[in-house]
Amino acid sequence: MKLSTLVAAILGAVIASGGTAYYYQQKTPEQTPVTHSQLQFEQKALGEINTTSLLNLTDGVRSIPYKFTAKDEQFVKVAVSGALRAQISVLQNGQLIAHTNYCEECNSTTRPLPTTLAFKTTKDQEYQIIVSGNDTRSYGPFSVEVAPLKTSVDEIVKADSVLQEWAMGGEHQSYELEIDEEALYTIDMRADQSRLDPYLVLNDAQGRRLIADDDGGENLNARLQTYLKPGKYSIQASSAIGSEYFQGPFILEIKKQALPENLTLESGAVLALDGESKSGLYLNEPQQFSFELSQPTQVSLFSETSGFYADITLDGVTAKQQDSNTYTLSSILQPGTHTISINSDEQSGVYTLNLTAQAAPRLATGYALKIGEAVNTIMPSKVSSTVYTLSIQDPGSYVIDMESDAFDTYLLLRQNGITLMENDDNDFNTNSRIELHLESGNYEVHATSFGSVSPNANYSLLVSPAP
Structure with a gap:
């Protein structure tokens, strides 16, 4: 009809x-x-x-x-x-x-x-x-x-462009991005999130997905930041809550980011604990650094990232994210080689690292664990992790318990730079336990916390044969 x-x-x-x-x-x-x-x-x-x-x-x-x-x-x-x-x-x-x-x-x-x-x-x-x-x-x-409607859909767009666009329904809208200069680029999609909820995907010239983001920008807007070489790419703008909501105005902005001049850090570098900030460029690949200690030392790490969120660890312990792009960690470490790792799911950007060292506070029981002898001590002020040495003479199953009524404990067991096991909550409480068969050799027990720790909080640590 x-x-x-x-x-x-x-x-x-x-x-x-x-x-x-x-x-x-x-x-x-x-x-x-x-x-x-x-x-x-x-x-x-x-x-x-x-x-x-x-x-x-x-x-x-x-x-x-x-x-x-x-x-x-x-x-x-x-x-x-x-x-x-x-x-x-x-x-x-x-x-x-x-x-x-x-x-x-x-x-x-x-x-x-x-x-x-x-x-x-x-x-x-x-x-x-x-x-x-x-x-x-x-x-x-x-x-x-x-x-x-004036739109740049299916047209070539360049860096340093601000496009006033309109979502027209469907799965996505495509924009051909042409890059002339190798550099770090930021692509922002901003809109009324309650109606659209921006979502961005960047593909290479062959249509392969390079990077995607939902809420990387402010107020749930989408942001992509990545290092691009000259060539053609495809930007796909859509809605994270479904194609039926991909309607309404939005802004698409492509910017080339100015880089600091002192980008001296490269993965594999040996770091100095001199308190000097050094910068590097993260290009979607894990970064790893090392430093040496000749005696027990309290090491403090401060890091900032620009344009991406990172997972930053020191000997397997994750640095705490103080705000959107600042990370800190202070740990008492044993003599030997230690590693810092920086990783991110997809984004790229600039990062800085700053390491300082001071003499480790003298704990009454020292830093070596003995089978069957409990360590009752404190987590020193401004320290969130302490590393203990553990020497196993007789192979067998062992239990490592960390208990505290002052903070949420967290345990890691490592050997030769590899995390063998970690534990947060044992039997639905905030104490930690690791039970594992250990061969003869030397290990590291990282006594740390899952959240914040009050100054000089008490805890106990005990290694014993498994029952």
Whole structure:
């Protein structure tokens, strides 16, 4: 049945998000055609939803149909404003090709929010625009305007560009990125998160995914930061909450980041504990550094990252993230070689490392553990980890217990730079236990905490044969 039929006009195919077909009814005789007012580009038309408007028999909302003519592969934006809290649907040959979602926040605002919808035409022909109430209580006057949409979709974009874009539904929108200079680049997608929730993907020229992000920017916006060589790439902008919500305005910004001049750190370097900050470039590959100690030493690590979140560890103990890009760790370490690792899931960026050393506080029991002898000591002020040596003479199963009523304990057992086992909570409490078969040899027991530690907090450490 055509759209001009009055009694039961099917205005489109089943809507994917709701699974509901649109049926409308009007009180005039069936043979009387529905009037589809003609819309012209960039000319506002006035209308009003009232009790005589077409009725959707499925959900009870009222609607007014319009029509307009567009060319093939033309980007179009439809805007409805005024007192009406509105929804918009677009049809082609009676088939639904674009629509806005029900706006929950529209009914909670004193002043109605403008409703907008953007889409790309697929044929040079006539299209239908249906302006509907947001719900059964939505009535009132409105203005509707159809206008060509300026967009960089499927076009080549360059660095240092700020694009005012519009999400047009579907899985994503693509932008061809052309890079002329090897450098670190940041790509931001900013929008109203409650309606869109930005999501970004960067692909190489062959369509292989290089990096993706959901909430890396501020306020749940998306941000990609990575080091790119000259060539062509593809940016895919979409919504993290589904293609049906990929509607509305957003900003796409591509920036080339200025790099510090003193990028001297490279993976594999031997670090000095001199308190001097040194910088390096993280390029999506783990970084590892080492330093040597000749005696028990309290080592403090301070690190900052720019543009990416990192997992930074010292001998397997994770540095605490003080804010979004600052990491700290202070640990009492034994003589020997120690390693610092920096890793990140996908992003790239600049990082700094700063290491300082001071004499380790003299603990009454020393730093060597003996089988069956409990160590009752404190975690010194400003220290979050202490490393003990453990020498096993007789192979067998052993239990290592760390207990405290002052903080949440955490245990790691390492040998030759490899973590053999770690434990946070034993039997649903905040104490830690490691039970493992050990061969003869030398081990390291890292007594640390899962969270913050009050100054000079008490704890006990005991290694004993397994029962």
